Structures are given as C-alpha cells and as structure tokens.
Amino acid sequence: MRQVLGIDRKEALLDRVIDNFNVLQARSAMLLSLVTLCLTISGFSGHRIAASGTVPALLLAFGLALVVLSAVLLMLGPLQLRWATRRRCGESLDELLEALIHLRNLRTRRYHIAVMILILGLSAYVASVVLSIVP
Numbered sequence: 001m002r003q004v005l006g007i008d009r010k011e012a013l014l015d016r017v018i019d020n021f022n023v024l025q026a027r028s029a030m031l032l033s034l035v036t037l038c039l040t041i042s043g044f045s046g047h048r049i050a051a052s053g054t055v056p057a058l059l060l061a062f063g064l065a066l067v068v069l070s071a072v073l074l075m076l077g078p079l080q081l082r083w084a085t086r087r088r089c090g091e092s093l094d095e096l097l098e099a100l101i102h103l104r105n106l107r108t109r110r111y112h113i114a115v116m117i118l119i120l121g122l123s124a125y126v127a128s129v130v131l132s133i134v135p
Contacts, residue, residue: 014093017100024107028078031118035071038125039064045129052132059128066121070114077110 042049042064050057 011093013097014100017097017104020104021107024078024104024111028074028111028114031114032071032074032079035067035074035118038067038122042125049128049132056128056132059124059131063121063124063128066117066124070118070121073110073114073117077114078107080107
C-alpha cells in the first residue's frame, strides 16, 4: 500500500485517507446544495409546470422523487458523520488503515450512485420545464 501512494510513514497514510473523507464530504455537501436549490425552485414554480399538462407533471414528480432519493443516499452514505479515529478495527494501524480504506471506497460508491440518480432526476426536471414552456 505504501509503495502505491509513495508514502513511507503510516501516520501520513492515515492523514491521506482522512483527507479523502474530507473531499468526499465536501463534494457531497455541494450536491446536497444542488438538491436544495432544485426543491426550492420547484416550490415556487412546480404548480405552474404541473398545470401545463400530464407529461410535464409526471416528469416533474419523477424528477423530484429521484432528486430526493439522491439526497437520502448522500445522507446515508458520504455525509454520515463518524470520526475516523473512533473506529476500532484491531490492534494495529495497518488494520485501521485497511478498514478506513474499505469505508472510503463504500462511501465513494454511494456517492457515485447518488450522482447518477441526481443527474437522472435533474434531467427529468429540466424536461418537465421545457415541455411546460413549449406550446
């Protein structure tokens, strides 16, 4: 593991993994801000979009459901707050590093799933807006 990252000290490896968690948390928070923005805008204009027809209303509902699902996945995955130093994964620092890398990889996969769902939700949302404008 040390040869791959070019780091010799185990403490530096631990710092690198913890930095990975920080990056993942910051990116997830940014996505959550995008979700909040989408939900806020729908609160103001959602009723007009839904009133423009059945297809825009269904796309709006589907898009918003996916956006909310994405937020839930972010909350249950990368945005869970658990201190890395609180984990007990054996007696050695190597075991702790392996457990943290496994957790980081799991949260990264959940982040990518949430991103894909968010993209689908926002696409459906934009399609509903376009269809509500086009006569």
